[in-house]
Amino acid sequence: MDLKSKIPDGPMHEKWTDYKGHVKLVNPANKRKLEIIVVGTGLAGASAAAALGELGYKVKTFCFQDSPRRAHSIAAQGGINAAKNYQNDGDSVFRLFYDTVKGGDYRAREANVHRLAEVSAAIIDHCVAQGVPFAREYGGLLSNRSFGGTQVQRTFYAAGQTGQQLLLGAYSALERQVALGNVTQYSRHEMLDVVMIDGKARGIIARDLVNGKLERHFGHAVLLCTGGYGNVFYLSTNAMGSNVTAAWKAHKKGAFFGNPCFTQIHPTCIPVSGDHQSKLTLMSESLRNDGRIWVPKQKDDSRKAIDIPEAERDYYLERRYPAFGNLVPRDVASRAAKERCDEGYGVGTTKMAVYLDFADAIKRYGKIEVGKQGLDNANEAAIIRMGKAVVEEKYGNLFEMYEKITGENPYEMPMRIYPAVHYTMGGLWVDYELQTTVPGLYALGEANFSDHGANRLGASALMQGLADGYFVIPYTLGNYLADDIRTASIPTNHPAFDEAEVKVQQRIEILMSIQGKQTVESFHKRLGKIMWDKCGMARNEKGLKEAIEEIRQLRREFWSDVKIPGKISEMNPELDKAGRVADFIELGELMCIDALNRNESCGGHFREESQTEEGEAKRDDENFSYVSSWAYRGESNWELIKEPLNFEIVKPTQRSYK
Amino acid sequence: MEHYNMNLTLKVWKQSNSREPGAFETYPVQNISSEMSFLEMFDVLNEQLIRDGKDPIAFDHDCREGICGTCSMYINGKAHGPWEKNTTCQLHMRAFKDGDTIVVEPWRAAAFPVIKDLMVDRSAFDRIMQAGGYISVNTGNAVDANSLPIDKKDADLSFMAASCIGCGACVAACKNSSAMLFVSAKVSQLALLPQGEPERESRVLNMVAQMDKEGFGNCTNTYACEAECPKGISVSNIARMNREYLKAGLSAD
Numbered sequence: 001m002d003l004k005s006k007i008p009d010g011p012m013h014e015k016w017t018d019y020k021g022h023v024k025l026v027n028p029a030n031k032r033k034l035e036i037i038v039v040g041t042g043l044a045g046a047s048a049a050a051a052l053g054e055l056g057y058k059v060k061t062f063c064f065q066d067s068p069r070r071a072h073s074i075a076a077q078g079g080i081n082a083a084k085n086y087q088n089d090g091d092s093v094f095r096l097f098y099d100t101v102k103g104g105d106y107r108a109r110e111a112n113v114h115r116l117a118e119v120s121a122a123i124i125d126h127c128v129a130q131g132v133p134f135a136r137e138y139g140g141l142l143s144n145r146s147f148g149g150t151q152v153q154r155t156f157y158a159a160g161q162t163g164q165q166l167l168l169g170a171y172s173a174l175e176r177q178v179a180l181g182n183v184t185q186y187s188r189h190e191m192l193d194v195v196m197i198d199g200k201a202r203g204i205i206a207r208d209l210v211n212g213k214l215e216r217h218f219g220h221a222v223l224l225c226t227g228g229y230g231n232v233f234y235l236s237t238n239a240m241g242s243n244v245t246a247a248w249k250a251h252k253k254g255a256f257f258g259n260p261c262f263t264q265i266h267p268t269c270i271p272v273s274g275d276h277q278s279k280l281t282l283m284s285e286s287l288r289n290d291g292r293i294w295v296p297k298q299k300d301d302s303r304k305a306i307d308i309p310e311a312e313r314d315y316y317l318e319r320r321y322p323a324f325g326n327l328v329p330r331d332v333a334s335r336a337a338k339e340r341c342d343e344g345y346g347v348g349t350t351k352m353a354v355y356l357d358f359a360d361a362i363k364r365y366g367k368i369e370v371g372k373q374g375l376d377n378a379n380e381a382a383i384i385r386m387g388k389a390v391v392e393e394k395y396g397n398l399f400e401m402y403e404k405i406t407g408e409n410p411y412e413m414p415m416r417i418y419p420a421v422h423y424t425m426g427g428l429w430v431d432y433e434l435q436t437t438v439p440g441l442y443a444l445g446e447a448n449f450s451d452h453g454a455n456r457l458g459a460s461a462l463m464q465g466l467a468d469g470y471f472v473i474p475y476t477l478g479n480y481l482a483d484d485i486r487t488a489s490i491p492t493n494h495p496a497f498d499e500a501e502v503k504v505q506q507r508i509e510i511l512m513s514i515q516g517k518q519t520v521e522s523f524h525k526r527l528g529k530i531m532w533d534k535c536g537m538a539r540n541e542k543g544l545k546e547a548i549e550e551i552r553q554l555r556r557e558f559w560s561d562v563k564i565p566g567k568i569s570e571m572n573p574e575l576d577k578a579g580r581v582a583d584f585i586e587l588g589e590l591m592c593i594d595a596l597n598r599n600e601s602c603g604g605h606f607r608e609e610s611q612t613e614e615g616e617a618k619r620d621d622e623n624f625s626y627v628s629s630w631a632y633r634g635e636s637n638w639e640l641i642k643e644p645l646n647f648e649i650v651k652p653t654q655r656s657y658k
Numbered sequence: 659m660e661h662y663n664m665n666l667t668l669k670v671w672k673q674s675n676s677r678e679p680g681a682f683e684t685y686p687v688q689n690i691s692s693e694m695s696f697l698e699m700f701d702v703l704n705e706q707l708i709r710d711g712k713d714p715i716a717f718d719h720d721c722r723e724g725i726c727g728t729c730s731m732y733i734n735g736k737a738h739g740p741w742e743k744n745t746t747c748q749l750h751m752r753a754f755k756d757g758d759t760i761v762v763e764p765w766r767a768a769a770f771p772v773i774k775d776l777m778v779d780r781s782a783f784d785r786i787m788q789a790g791g792y793i794s795v796n797t798g799n800a801v802d803a804n805s806l807p808i809d810k811k812d813a814d815l816s817f818m819a820a821s822c823i824g825c826g827a828c829v830a831a832c833k834n835s836s837a838m839l840f841v842s843a844k845v846s847q848l849a850l851l852p853q854g855e856p857e858r859e860s861r862v863l864n865m866v867a868q869m870d871k872e873g874f875g876n877c878t879n880t881y882a883c884e885a886e887c888p889k890g891i892s893v894s895n896i897a898r899m900n901r902e903y904l905k906a907g908l909s910a911d
Contacts, residue, residue, distance in 0.1 A: 129800035133817035140807025172792035
């Protein structure tokens with residue numbers, strides 16, 4: 001079968017305008033009769049629900065957290081990109097588009113990325129109008145900073161809490177729609193299946209996590225805004241509850257999964273400290289604006305960082321990539337850290353860490369402050385004190401977080417960091433309208449695969465989540481619903497709801513009846529180890545084949561020996577987690593199959609068989625310039641359907657940051 | 659910093675749901691590393707309880723990096739435990755020493771009923787937000803973001819108020835279970851910005867009315883909320899809200 005990406009005709013920069021000008025509309029009276037289900041309330045879900053509620057649709061939102069405000073978008077630190085060119089440094093829609101396609105190592109769909117760049121400026125305008133308190137300069141105008149993979153300053157931020165402020169803005173807009181009666185909100189609810197009627201998505205089965213009861217909800221359309229699946233690795237920067245379950249249920253009902261193996265490993269995270277570790281904490285990419293990354297030039301150097309003289313330090317990113325230096329894209333920075341540690345130059349007790357050092361920045365800022373205040377004879381200590389104050393204003397909350405976790409003061413000694421799983425570029429395959437291969441079923445934000453190719457640039461996830469929710473889906477969904485205005489709401493006693501609910505109920509009962517010996521957590525940890533070792537920062541054919549076998553074995557063991565305490569009809573977090581881990585195990589197998597199929601390196605996907613002499617990722621455009629879209633055909637059985645990628649504007653070249 | 663291991667005694671509130679009474683149960687935990695987070699220590703305990711066929715302890719948590727506001731334990735008489743400006747998930751075991759007894763309770767407030775063990779229902783906060791915690795601007799209406807400069811001082815104060823994570827520690831810490839710090843943080847964030855001006859009066863009146871309706875207590879200026887707030891939200895926001903409320907009340911028709 002062919003995938004229809006529905007990319008509009010015409011020149012790249014006119015596609016979206018032209019689409020909007022000709023798309024079908026739904027009149028206000030009909031909007032009131034159309035019901036929409038939004039699963040997930042992060043940036044994509046909350047913004048979509050709010051924008052659709054504003055238009056007059058009847059919306060229901062679902063989240064597993066105790067409030068929409070807690071969705072994991074809240075944890076995004078560094079910023080949000082927009083092609084505003086407020087800095088007069090040469091930015092434009094084209095540059096943002098170009099940087100994103102190149103940053104994604106030419107594995108994203110150009111038309112989607114161009115649209116993303118086009119709507120980016122409106123996002124900032126809207127968020128400011130909502131009262132999002134972005135950082136400002138003394139003149140009262142918005143401030144910008146740099147992020148990786150770009151040479152302009154286009155990132156808007158609110159200290160190290162940009163995701164929090166944007167999510168609270170979207171959540172406010174959502175709560176306003178709840179108050180107006182346009183949105184009904186269901187918290188502590190988990191979607192456990194999509195209900196299909198006549199080949200279209202027409203509702204969901206959700207479980208009330210407080211009392212364990214299954215519920216049926218009808219919708220003319222269903223939007224999955226359920227985030228990424230980085231927790232398949234057990235240890236990641238994701239929240240503990242982040243999971244693939246909603247997307248996976250949709251996949252098993254016919255939605256294809258795009259590029260599942262494309263995982264982003266973030267270069268700057270706090271390293272693992274022991275077996276007890278439950279999650280990893282990111283140290284924002286914004287720190288690379290001012291922090292310098294280095295390791296000792298000597299192997300196994302056990303001196304303290306501050307005792308190692310300048311000449312004996314290897315600032316390996318500045319050495320290897322002079323044009324971008326410490327601000328190379330994430331995939332490049334992560335691999336470079338791994339390379340140094342694998343070669344024996346790592347630091348810290350585990351030797352699996354590199355330094356992120358602010359000493360230079362503190363001195364530089366201190367000198368600027370001294371100059372500003374006209375203190376000609378300030379001593380070294382005064383300069384450092386003032387420099388620390390500047391660094392504190394920029395990154396204070398991150399430094400505090402680092403100190404709480406590690407017990408070390410990063411103002412005095414360099415941070416120790418190491419790459420960790422952070423984001424998944426893969427996700428449900430969607431067309432230009434964000435519709436999956438199931439009619440009426442949409443995927444927004446990190447849950448879809450569409451905009452970031454094989455590597456996402458920093459500060460682009462927030463941009464994409466809000467673009468999809470505020471500015472794309474309100475147009476594209478109307479194009480589908482315009483044909484549905486005569487469809488009355490379908491009562492939830494329809495046989496399709498009966499059937500879906502029975503299946504969900506049976507699966508829960510089977511899980512509870514196993515009563516084996518091993519905990520859910522122990523299975524999750526084992527899955528994570530397989531994935532990290534064999535489908536992590538570097539992948540090869542042998543390892544991936546082994547991983548597939550090991551995961552299959554793990555799945556059999558899970559379904560015969562998992563131990564879940566408690567009852568079905570009560571608050572039972574272990575049961576919730578068991579369902580999610582079961583889905584992660586199946587996803588893990590597909591990720592390895594996808595990684596095995598893609599015998600090239602691109603972005604975050606590094607196949608050891610495919611690298612340049614300098615150890616850089618080597619793409620194979622002749623054979624792999626396509627989106628891998630996987631159709632579920634039964635247990636351990638997937639069919640690959642390729643969506644060819646055509647580059648009209650940005651011609652693929654060997655990506656260089658040197 | 660030296661790493662060490664410790665044995666501890668935990669006294670934890672167990673309650674099967676909102677209808678039944680709860681009680682403390684005692685759990686010994688062994689071999690806890692000083693490098694663990696407080697919630698990782700609970701993970702270790704729960705894994706042990708499940709293996710022993712016992713009921714694990716239900717607690718709310720999600721991001722484990724101090725920003726989502728989900729975690730909510732009242733530890734040794736303090737919301738989020740002994741460290742200042744900190745959430746439970748960021749509390750690390752180096753705050754304790756071998757042989758300590760640690761008492762862990764849920765947030766206690768009439769407006770936050772217990773769901774199970776250490777989990778409480780904080781949906782009252784959502785309803786207060788629905789009463790007015792927003793600026794009424796539909797998508798697509800905004801002017802250019804830089805068309806309205808905002809004094810950096812006000813923008814910074816607004817941001818500081820906006821950094822509230824909605825965890826409810828202020829309510830738990832207050833002897834009256836007052837939600838004034840939470841509500842005043844949102845009122846302040848929006849009152850400090852020109853965009854918040856048109857709804858300035860209705861916002862404060864409606865949010866305070868909803869707060870009272872939810873059953874939160876009155877503020878008697880003990881400042882316990884600020885002392886235990888993980889984000890250091892200042893009580894000056896409460897003073898600002900009181901001024902806003904007074905002004906709005908005087909000019910209301």
